[in-house]
Amino acid sequence: MIKEYGEALYSITVDLDLGCPNRDEKGNGGCSFCPSHGARSAQSMDAKSVEEQIKVGISFAKRRYKAKRFMLYIQAYTGTFSSLKKQKETYSKLLKLYNFDAISIGTRPDCLSIETLEYLQELNSQIDVHVDLGIQSLNDATLININRQHDSQCSIDAIKKLQHYGIKVFAHIIIGFKGESTEDWSRTVQKLVSLHVDGFKIHNLHVIKNTPLHVEYQNRQFKTYDEYEYAEELIHLLRLIPTNIPILRIATDTPNKDLVAPLWKMSKAEFGEYIKDTLQYRFGKSNVDNNFWSDKYKDYYYPKSGAIKQARELFIEKSDLKKRLTCKDVKLLDIGFGFGVNSFEALKLQCENSLHVTALDQDLSIAKRSNDINLLIGDVRYTLTKLEGKFDVIFLDPFHEEKNPTMVSKEVITHLKRLLKKDGVIITSTFLNSTKMRFELVGFKTKLLKIREIRGLIAFF
Numbered sequence: 465m466i467k468e469y470g471e472a473l474y475s476i477t478v479d480l481d482l483g484c485p486n487r488d489e490k491g492n493g494g495c496s497f498c499p500s501h502g503a504r505s506a507q508s509m510d511a512k513s514v515e516e517q518i519k520v521g522i523s524f525a526k527r528r529y530k531a532k533r534f535m536l537y538i539q540a541y542t543g544t545f546s547s548l549k550k551q552k553e554t555y556s557k558l559l560k561l562y563n564f565d566a567i568s569i570g571t572r573p574d575c576l577s578i579e580t581l582e583y584l585q586e587l588n589s590q591i592d593v594h595v596d597l598g599i600q601s602l603n604d605a606t607l608i609n610i611n612r613q614h615d616s617q618c619s620i621d622a623i624k625k626l627q628h629y630g631i632k633v634f635a636h637i638i639i640g641f642k643g644e645s646t647e648d649w650s651r652t653v654q655k656l657v658s659l660h661v662d663g664f665k666i667h668n669l670h671v672i673k674n675t676p677l678h679v680e681y682q683n684r685q686f687k688t689y690d691e692y693e694y695a696e697e698l699i700h701l702l703r704l705i706p707t708n709i710p711i712l713r714i715a716t717d718t719p720n721k722d723l724v725a726p727l728w729k730m731s732k733a734e735f736g737e738y739i740k741d742t743l744q745y746r747f748g749k750s751n752v753d754n755n756f757w758s759d760k761y762k763d764y765y766y767p768k769s770g771a772i773k774q775a776r777e778l779f780i781e782k783s784d785l786k787k788r789l790t791c792k793d794v795k796l797l798d799i800g801f802g803f804g805v806n807s808f809e810a811l812k813l814q815c816e817n818s819l820h821v822t823a824l825d826q827d828l829s830i831a832k833r834s835n836d837i838n839l840l841i842g843d844v845r846y847t848l849t850k851l852e853g854k855f856d857v858i859f860l861d862p863f864h865e866e867k868n869p870t871m872v873s874k875e876v877i878t879h880l881k882r883l884l885k886k887d888g889v890i891i892t893s894t895f896l897n898s899t900k901m902r903f904e905l906v907g908f909k910t911k912l913l914k915i916r917e918i919r920g921l922i923a924f925f
């Protein structure tokens with residue numbers, strides 16, 4: 465958008481009540497996931513007239529995003545279902561209400577008659593027209609299950625027809641339909657890429673109250689994706705899409721009162737940040753230079769005394785790791801692996817018994833791989849849920865606690881309680897009273913540690 469219009473265009477969503485062939489009286493009850501309001505946007509939900517929806521939408525985008533230029537978006541129901549006369553009247557009336565730069569029309573692949581396509585072509589000569597095409601999946605079994613009432617070939621033909629008439633196509637897909645897996649949604653995305661769609665709008669499946677899907681869910685619960693699981697799927701898909709194809713959406717909003725599952729802790733905006741950070745951590749350049757200076761945190765990654773000193777004197781000595789290794793094999797969990805100094809120093813201890821190291825970090829650009837270490841990459845709130853068994857020693861190195869608070873959050877500390885053996889010990893490089901109190905709240909005993917300028921905390925049962 466910035467390349468084309470000089471700045472971002474913000475979507476102003478309107479609900480025209482143009483109906484939908486899959487849910488009107490002669491229809492088949494609608495798609496299983498679709499609420500009775502036909503996927504209206506949360507911002508326009510309470511607005512009544514079209515004029516009011518536009519007014520509310522523009523003032524919201526100006527206030528929230530400092531938006532200056534706008535695209536009119538006909539989102540709910542099926543924007544090309546009504547008679548051509550009504551479509552023409554409606555769109556020309558709407559486009560007179562504000563100086564929009566583009567119009568985007570949401571519709572089904574089976575609602576694009578030749579007359580409609582010719583009209584959209586004509587409209588496209590006056591203002592940029594995009595069609596938001598509800599594809600959802602290109603798996604025919606899924607399309608039957610969700611009662612779409614069209615098959616994948618219908619979507620493919622619709623994309624080709626729109627392209628023939630010079631109309632840009634944004635492909636809507638949903639991730640997480642029952643019976644689908646990574647391979648299915650990867651195939652859908654790859655096919656759409658090969659068809660040269662002009663953009664993707666992706667979100668995870670929401671089970672919304674009073675939909676056929678809700679009834680199915682009540683009869684037999686099926687898997688829905690929490691934010692971390694969906695993020696993994698989404699990141700995989702994003703990497704299948706060439707950089708010249710824009711991604712216009714990665715999540716959706718359903719009002720809390722209507723949403724049955726999945727219930728996320730993250731907001732849509734937080735999820736966007738999480739995806740951006742994770743992509744940077746996993747595939748971007750390291751934000752830490754050779755002097756351990758972090759550009760992201762504007763601080764050194766280790767205390768001035770040095771990483772090795774901190775590893776030996778705080779983490780290894782205060783956890784009694786050497787003594788533990790003289791008695792038996794030890795399982796060590798190293799959270800915040802970073803450059804791996806704590807684990808690598810621990811592995812240097814010479815003992816008869818073995819040290820088994822599992823390490824967690826989200827920033828692959830910092831972590832150094834080693835065959836002796838089982839390294840899991842991802843947000844610690846997610847990777848901790850994947851761990852089973854108990855550990856004798858846990859190193860928790862959040863680096864910069866105030867700027868990286870999730871690593872010492874109550875959620876993380878509660879996981880650590882599940883993962884620590886009764887005689888185990890946690891050593892952290894944090895020493896804030898608030899963290900000490902959180903450990904105690906979860907059920908640990910604690911003691912602050914100070915070895916000259918190296919500071920930390922020990923937690924145990």
Ligand code: SF4
Pocket residue numbers: 484485486487493494495498499502503540541542572598
């Ligand atoms: S085509 Fe769109 S509006 Fe119609 S039932 Fe399906 S999701 Fe709802």
